Structures are given as C-alpha cells and as structure tokens.
Amino acid sequence: MAQEKKPAVVLIAEDDQEMRSLLCDELYDLGVSIREAADGDEALRSVLDARPSLILTDLRMPAGGLDYIARLRTFAPGVPMVLITSFGDPQTKADALAIGVEAYFDKPVRLSELKGAVRRLLGPVVNGKID
Amino acid sequence: MLPSIPSLSAKIWFALLTVFLLLSLNTAASLLGSYRLTQLQERVERVHTELLGIERIHSTTVEAETGQRGYLLTGEERYLEPYRQALSRVDREREQLQSLLADDPVQQPRLQQMNQHIVGILAELRDTIELRKTKGFEAAIAVVTADRGKRLMDQMRALLIEMEQEEQDLLAKMQAKAAMHNRIMISTFVLASCLAGLGLIAASYRIPRTLRERQLTEERFRSMVEAAQTGMVMVDQTGTIVMVNKLVEQQFGYPREELLGRKIEMLLPERYRTQHGDQRSRFFHAPTARTMGAGLDLSGLRRDGTEFPVEIGLNPIQTEEGVQVLASIVDITERRQNERAIRHSEERYRRLVEVSPDAIFVSRGDRIVFINDQGVKLFGANSPDDIVGKSPLELIHPDDHAAVRARVRQLVEGCETVPLIEEKIVRLDGRVVFVETSAARFIGHEGAETQVVLRDISERKRADQTLQKERDFIDAVLETAGALVVVLDREGRILRFNRACEQATGYSSEEVLGRHVWDLFVIPDEVDRVKAMFERLRGGEPRNDYENYWKGKDGLLRRISWTNTVLTDPNGKVDYIVAAGLDITDFKHIQEQLRKTERIAELGTLASGMAHEIGTPMNVILGRAEYLFQRVTDEGTKKGLATIVTQVERITKVMNQLLAFARRKTPERRAVDLGQTIDDSLEMFHERMAHSRITVEKAIETNVPSVHADRDQLIQVLINLVMNSIHAMPEGGRLRLSLARESSHVCLGVSDTGQGMPEEIRSKVFDPFFTTKDFGKGTGLGLTVVKGIIEEHGGTIAVESAVDMGTTFWIRLPLGGARTADIS
Numbered sequence A: 001m002a003q004e005k006k007p008a009v010v011l012i013a014e015d016d017q018e019m020r021s022l023l024c025d026e027l028y029d030l031g032v033s034i035r036e037a038a039d040g041d042e043a044l045r046s047v048l049d050a051r052p053s054l055i056l057t058d059l060r061m062p063a064g065g066l067d068y069i070a071r072l073r074t075f076a077p078g079v080p081m082v083l084i085t086s087f088g089d090p091q092t093k094a095d096a097l098a099i100g101v102e103a104y105f106d107k108p109v110r111l112s113e114l115k116g117a118v119r120r121l122l123g124p125v126v127n128g129k130i131d
Numbered sequence B: 001m002l003p004s005i006p007s008l009s010a011k012i013w014f015a016l017l018t019v020f021l022l023l024s025l026n027t028a029a030s031l032l033g034s035y036r037l038t039q040l041q042e043r044v045e046r047v048h049t050e051l052l053g054i055e056r057i058h059s060t061t062v063e064a065e066t067g068q069r070g071y072l073l074t075g076e077e078r079y080l081e082p083y084r085q086a087l088s089r090v091d092r093e094r095e096q097l098q099s100l101l102a103d104d105p106v107q108q109p110r111l112q113q114m115n116q117h118i119v120g121i122l123a124e125l126r127d128t129i130e131l132r133k134t135k136g137f138e139a140a141i142a143v144v145t146a147d148r149g150k151r152l153m154d155q156m157r158a159l160l161i162e163m164e165q166e167e168q169d170l171l172a173k174m175q176a177k178a179a180m181h182n183r184i185m186i187s188t189f190v191l192a193s194c195l196a197g198l199g200l201i202a203a204s205y206r207i208p209r210t211l212r213e214r215q216l217t218e219e220r221f222r223s224m225v226e227a228a229q230t231g232m233v234m235v236d237q238t239g240t241i242v243m244v245n246k247l248v249e250q251q252f253g254y255p256r257e258e259l260l261g262r263k264i265e266m267l268l269p270e271r272y273r274t275q276h277g278d279q280r281s282r283f284f285h286a287p288t289a290r291t292m293g294a295g296l297d298l299s300g301l302r303r304d305g306t307e308f309p310v311e312i313g314l315n316p317i318q319t320e321e322g323v324q325v326l327a328s329i330v331d332i333t334e335r336r337q338n339e340r341a342i343r344h345s346e347e348r349y350r351r352l353v354e355v356s357p358d359a360i361f362v363s364r365g366d367r368i369v370f371i372n373d374q375g376v377k378l379f380g381a382n383s384p385d386d387i388v389g390k391s392p393l394e395l396i397h398p399d400d401h402a403a404v405r406a407r408v409r410q411l412v413e414g415c416e417t418v419p420l421i422e423e424k425i426v427r428l429d430g431r432v433v434f435v436e437t438s439a440a441r442f443i444g445h446e447g448a449e450t451q452v453v454l455r456d457i458s459e460r461k462r463a464d465q466t467l468q469k470e471r472d473f474i475d476a477v478l479e480t481a482g483a484l485v486v487v488l489d490r491e492g493r494i495l496r497f498n499r500a501c502e503q504a505t506g507y508s509s510e511e512v513l514g515r516h517v518w519d520l521f522v523i524p525d526e527v528d529r530v531k532a533m534f535e536r537l538r539g540g541e542p543r544n545d546y547e548n549y550w551k552g553k554d555g556l557l558r559r560i561s562w563t564n565t566v567l568t569d570p571n572g573k574v575d576y577i578v579a580a581g582l583d584i585t586d587f588k589h590i591q592e593q594l595r596k597t598e599r600i601a602e603l604g605t606l607a608s609g610m611a612h613e614i615g616t617p618m619n620v621i622l623g624r625a626e627y628l629f630q631r632v633t634d635e636g637t638k639k640g641l642a643t644i645v646t647q648v649e650r651i652t653k654v655m656n657q658l659l660a661f662a663r664r665k666t667p668e669r670r671a672v673d674l675g676q677t678i679d680d681s682l683e684m685f686h687e688r689m690a691h692s693r694i695t696v697e698k699a700i701e702t703n704v705p706s707v708h709a710d711r712d713q714l715i716q717v718l719i720n721l722v723m724n725s726i727h728a729m730p731e732g733g734r735l736r737l738s739l740a741r742e743s744s745h746v747c748l749g750v751s752d753t754g755q756g757m758p759e760e761i762r763s764k765v766f767d768p769f770f771t772t773k774d775f776g777k778g779t780g781l782g783l784t785v786v787k788g789i790i791e792e793h794g795g796t797i798a799v800e801s802a803v804d805m806g807t808t809f810w811i812r813l814p815l816g817g818a819r820t821a822d823i824s
Helices: A017-028 A040-049 A066-075 A090-099 A111-125 B005-074 B077-100 B107-134 B137-145 B148-227 B246-252 B270-285 B333-355 B373-378 B398-412 B458-480 B499-505 B524-538 B585-631 B635-662 B674-691 B711-728 B782-792
Strands: A009-013 A033-037 A054-058 A081-086 A103-107 B231-235 B241-244 B298-301 B307-319 B322-331 B359-364 B367-371 B417-426 B432-444 B447-456 B484-489 B494-497 B543-551 B557-568 B574-583 B670-672 B694-700 B707-709 B733-742 B745-752 B796-802 B806-814
Touching (some): A017 B585, A054 A066, A066 A090, A081 A111, A090 A103, A103 A111, B005 B077, B107 B148, B137 B148, B246 B298, B246 B322, B270 B298, B432 B458, B524 B543, B524 B557, B674 B694, B674 B733, B674 B745
Parallel strands (some): A009 A033, A009 A054
Antiparallel strands (some): B231 B241, B231 B322, B307 B322, B359 B367, B432 B447, B543 B557
16 A cells, blocks of 8 residues: 655754754655754754654753653654763663653764664654665 | 095005014914913823823832732741832822823723733732732742733733823824924014014105105195196185185186185185185085085186186195195186087077977987977877887888888998988877988987987878879870870970870880980971971970871881970970870871872763763764765775774773763672672673683682672673783683682682783772773773772772783672771
C-alpha cells in the first residue's frame, strides 16, 4: 500500500549554533525535515505547533534541564527522544531514562552513532534513504 | 712566804727531842740491863746454893758412911760420931734441897730417887751398925760387901753428879745470858750515845744557822712584801700600821711616812671605821688566815678622798712583838668592772635567750642543764623542770640520732660551730616537729657545754611541701603537656626542656641544658630569624608568636608554632623566656593534604564546569571531521580528518576520567570478596590478554576474609593496574595477581614482567597528571585515582619497580571495618 509521502519531522533542540548546524547537516542525509529550536521554550513551542517524529535535544541549555525533558515527554508522548548532553554523568543518564528518553548520548558523540540511533528510532516512518 | 719562827724551833725541838729520847732509851736500856743482871745474879746465887745443898747431902752421906766404916772397923762408939751428926743433919738438908729444887721439874725426880737412895744407904748403914753392935764385925762386913750400900752410894753419887751437872749447865746458861745482856746494853748505849752526840752536833750547827736564816728570811720577807704585786699592810693588835709596801703607797696615794704608826682605819671610808674596830679585835681573838669580809663590797679610801673597791686577805703572823696581821690589799676596780661587764653580757645573753623566738637549750655532758621559754613550749612541757636533766637524745627523733651524734663528735673534736641541720624532735606528748638546729660548743666554768638553737620549721616545711607540690604539679603539667615547652635564660641557654620536646627532637633534657636552641635545632636558614625573635623578647617585647622548623636528632624536620613569653624579675629585668610550641608538622601535612584535596575537589568542580563548556565544541569538531571524512576522497585529507577524530576522542577520554574523578560518588561499601573481584576484573581483559601473549598467574589464598569496600571502585583500581601492566608488556610477559592475608590486612599484589621504571619515575607515579605514556595514550590520572580510592578505604598502596625488572603494586586493605582516612 502506498504511504503518504510525508517527510518525518525531526526537532533539533540545541543552543550551540555550530552544533546545531552540524546536526542539521548530518540528519539532512536522512531526508528528514528538520525543525530547529535554540532553547527549551522554543522546543516546546515547536512541539506544540506540530508534533515531530523525533526529538533530538540537548539537556543543558537555556530553559532546558530535566524538567524540560519531562515536559517534552508530556507534550509529545509517543515521540522518540534522543538526548545528547555534554559529558553527562550516570545519574543524569538514569534520570533521563527514567523520564522516558529512548536514547541517550554523551557529547562528544560520534555522529555516525547518533545517526544510526535516529534512523533506528524513525524506522518505519522514514521515507528516505535507508542506510 | 714568811718563814715562821715556830717551825724553826720545831725542828730544833725535834732534834733535841730525838736526842732526849735516845738518851732515855739508853737509860732505860741500862736500867733494864742492870735489873736483868741483878736477877741473873740472884739466880746464880741460888744455883750455887743448890749445888752447895747437893754437895752437903753428899758429904753428909759420906760422913755417915765414914762413921759407919769407922765403927765397923773399930767397934768404938766414938767413930759413930760423924754418923750420928750426919743423921741429924740429913733430913734437914734434904728438906732444904727439896725446897730449893721445888720449882725445878727436871731435878725433882732425881731428888726423889736420891731420897730413896739416901734412905736405902742410911738404912744399910743403920743395919750394919746394928749388926756390928749385935753380931759383930763379920756380919756387918758381909752386908757391906754385899755392896748394896755401895751400890746405892754409887747410884747416889751418879745422881748427885747429874744434878750437879744440871746445875752447872744452868749456871753456864745464865752466865751466857748475862754476857749477852751486857753486850746489848753496851752496844745500845754506845749507839744511842753516838746518835745523841751527832744530834747535838747537828743541832749545834743548825741553831745558829737557823737564827741566821731567820734573819735572812726576815729580810727577804721584807723585800718580798715590798715588791709584792698586792698592797701589803702589817697591822699590830692595836690596829696600828707597822709596815706598808710600795704598792700601798700607790694604791692609797700616801707616802709611807704618813701611814706608819697610824691606825689602819684611816685607809677605810668613814662608814666602815667603827665596825672595823670590832672586827679587828674579834680577829685577834681567833686569828686565822682568811679573806676579810667575804661577800661584802669593801672599799679603800685614798688620800684624795676617792674610794676604790678592794679585796683584802688577812694573814696572822707571829712576830717577836706578838701576833700581827699582814693584810694583802688588791685593787679590784678593774675586776669589778670586768665583773660588771660580764654580768651585763650575761644579762644581755640571758635576755637574748629569753626573748629569742627560737628555742635554746644548753647541755653539759649528756644532760640538758638549761632551756628557755620557747624551748619549753617547743617541747610541749609545762616548765623547764620537765626538760632539764634529760638527755638531748631523748628529745630527738631516733632517725636523727646518728646525725646528732656525728655533730657532737665534730664539736668535741674542735669545730667551734657546726652548720645548720634539719632534724625531727619528739615533744613530750609524742608529737614530731621539724626543726632546724645549730649548735656551738663553749667551755663554761663548769666544763664544756653545748648550746643548741632550734627553730620550728614546721611552717617552712609545709610551705616547702606546698612549694614542692606546686613544682611537682608544674613539672607534671610541663612533662605531660602535649605542647613543647622550652625555658631559656637571659642568654638564650636552655634551662628546661620538657618531655614533649624530648620526644619531638630525640634529644634528652640533659643533653641540651645550657646550650642554645639555635645551635641545636634550628635549621641554618632560620637561625637569624630565631635569634632576632629572641632579641626582641629580651629587649622588652613581652610576647610574640612565630613558626619555625626544628630539626631532630634523626634529622627530621618538624614544624613548630611558638608562643613566647617573657618572665621578668621584680625589677623588670628579663629572667626567663618561656617558649610554648605546638608541633604542627602533622597539622601542616593534613592541611597540605586538605588543600590538595580541595584543590582536587576544585579541580573536579572545574572539570565539571569545563566539561560542560567543551563538550559541545568538541562534538562540533568531531562531527565536522566525521562529516568531511565521509565526503572527501583524498587520502591525505582523510587521514588528517581521521586524526582529528581520534584526538578528539582522546580528549574525551581524559575529560571522562577527570569527570569520573571529580564526580566520585559516596562509595557504597559492602563486604567484598576480593578473590571474586579479581576474577571479575580479569574477565574484562580476557581477549586482550590472549591477544598480547600475556600469561596470567593467580596466587589467591583461600579463605581470605572479605573487606569492607566499594566493589565498583575496587574494580576500577584493578582495571587501572592491569591496564598499566598490559601496557608495560607490549611484547608479552607475565601478569601475576596475588591475594594473601596479613594479620589485620589483606595484601593484594599486581605484578608484571614489563619494562619497569627507574627510581625517579617510580617515586612520582602517584602524582596527579604525571604520565610517561606517549602523547595520545594514558591520561596520568589513573594511579592518582587508584591511590585515592585505596587510601579512602583506609589502605595503602606501594609500588616496586626497576628498569626491565617489572613492576609490582602492593595494595593493603584493612580487614573488617575499613575506616576512611580522616582528613578533618
């Protein structure tokens, strides 16, 4: 059955511009539609505006933090979340996983790894190239 | 001094008496002699008479016989005449003889016999005569020739001869006796006469000489008196001065002309004169040599009217003019003064003794003869009588007897005084009192005396004891104080050095006394500073504080924090400097450690903060490199980009380790079985080790007890060490893990046969950020973290290593409850 060719929307929430740019460039290959947020509030607004297919978010950023993650979770239940955070500690990891993120990465993370996780999580939705 | 006339006469009289006696003896002897002679003569007479008697009897008897014979022959009556006469005589003669020899026992029996003979003879004669008468001549002759009569006659004759002999002997004896008496008499007479003669001769020599001597003596007497050291006045019975000597002139100020012939009373003060007259007459009544007015204060009166004290001795002298008195006058002014002075001095002494706050007693021989009031009180007596008479040793505690005896000996041997000694005395009530005594010996007029002064030092002893207790307390405090206490004198020399100091430096108190601290303990760099500090204190600063190092005997340095104070004498001059120090070496170490820990903690915080900052940029670098790597084809470029990636990863690792260190969570300690932990850790390296040709040896003791530890951390430790070992053996080798129990510890060993480390590296191996690994490998934090973990468990880690000899890490962990290292 032919599916609706609707590109997946990935929300990238990262306050560092270069990092954000990098992530965008990397995920572009996946053929997903990218939405950017520079801080936690933007990310939440974006989620409320249009439900993404996946959220890739940093932890520590303005209006970020575990609370923000939790809120995200409630605003977008069922949406896979990938958390990346700079040199996170195990506790943070545990907390995040408790909230319900699907993947967790410590920066610096190899982008290939990150991409792989994203692809996996998007799985059935992705219409683009599947590597 | 004065030869008395009686004595001279006495000698003469004696001599004369002796002569008289001798002559008397003579006379007596003569009288006796003649008496004896007379007696003797009488006796001789008597003997003669006796002899005569005996003869007469004999002749009478013979006559009778003659008569008989005549008659017998003739028959004529006229021849019987002698016989008849004899017969009439014989009885009478016998009686006479009897009475003559009545008291002669020797002759008596003879006499009796003789009587018998006579009777017999006479009877025979009668018988024969009768026979002649009646019977005739023949009959009568027959009897005669019978010899009975003859025999009797012979016997009688023998007897008579015996008796005569006896008498003759007696006579001879008497004559001898008489001769002897004569001799005695004569000799005695001669001897006595001679002696008497001699005596008279001697006396005749003496008498004139004596008279001469007497004259000389008188002269000498006069000159002696004249020169006498005492005033001499001769006074006759009327009290008139008959002689004075020179001294009297001087004493009284009179020339002798003014004295001679005057009454003695003129030399006495008015008030004595009347009395003296009576005294004088009394004296002459019974003159004896004596001191005048014994006990009275006599005075003499000088010409100028002044008086002076005198002592007068009176000597009665027998002179031609009768009894006179020779008075010796001694001016005792000086003596009186001396006496007064002595009395004053004695009075003063007595007062001194009385008011003395000390007890004083005087002993003579072994008895106390005097004790003052204080002494009475001291010994708890009621009066001196309770003490006087006792021996001093009775009042002194037996413990001190030896010392006291020694002191007495010293005194006796000649020391005038002896030093103070402390003794215990025993009061009358038995209580013991501490005293300080001094003693002196002096020769009193009653003999050697010992004077003892006793001072009750109970108070002082108590004070001493209190002081001693305080000192002991201070000493105890000083000695047990944890602080180092050094007391210096004005010059900086050590006076006190407490035990804490001894322990800190290893020097004993004796070794350091008198020396300077800066010579002994202060390191060269600090000597000047310390000396300067000292000078400041000496100069008036009452107190200062500073820190310095002290080097002990073992060469180890200890850091001491000093508080110095100054003790001054009442004048404000510095007496002592007291330095109280705290050994802060350990404190400093801990401080250091704390700082290090804090720094590390800071570092941790920093790292965390940093990590957050650099994580993202690092990711950007990494990502971009990756990105480019995928899109370029040029190998060189690709290589370069790959390098960027790996380097970023390296940095990531370091950051992770840093963060891991900084993020150490509170360890969760449980009982951990080390053997199992070792196995688990090795599990991770299984592949790796197979690859790198490393053999693993395990020497795990069985039944090693568990340690109380955080398992994750221990694994971290083991991983770290094993990794290091693996890295040290790139060509392969042997890894040995051992686990053994050591009394209160568990000993874990990780040993390799790798390249080892030289000493300068080995010693720094636990320092943070110290790494030998090439750029890109190793982070330098591993072993620091390992050490931290082990030490937090209360254990120790050590490393042994030598180049090409391999390396061994030894970890010791306490059994049971491990305690965290106390950093507070």
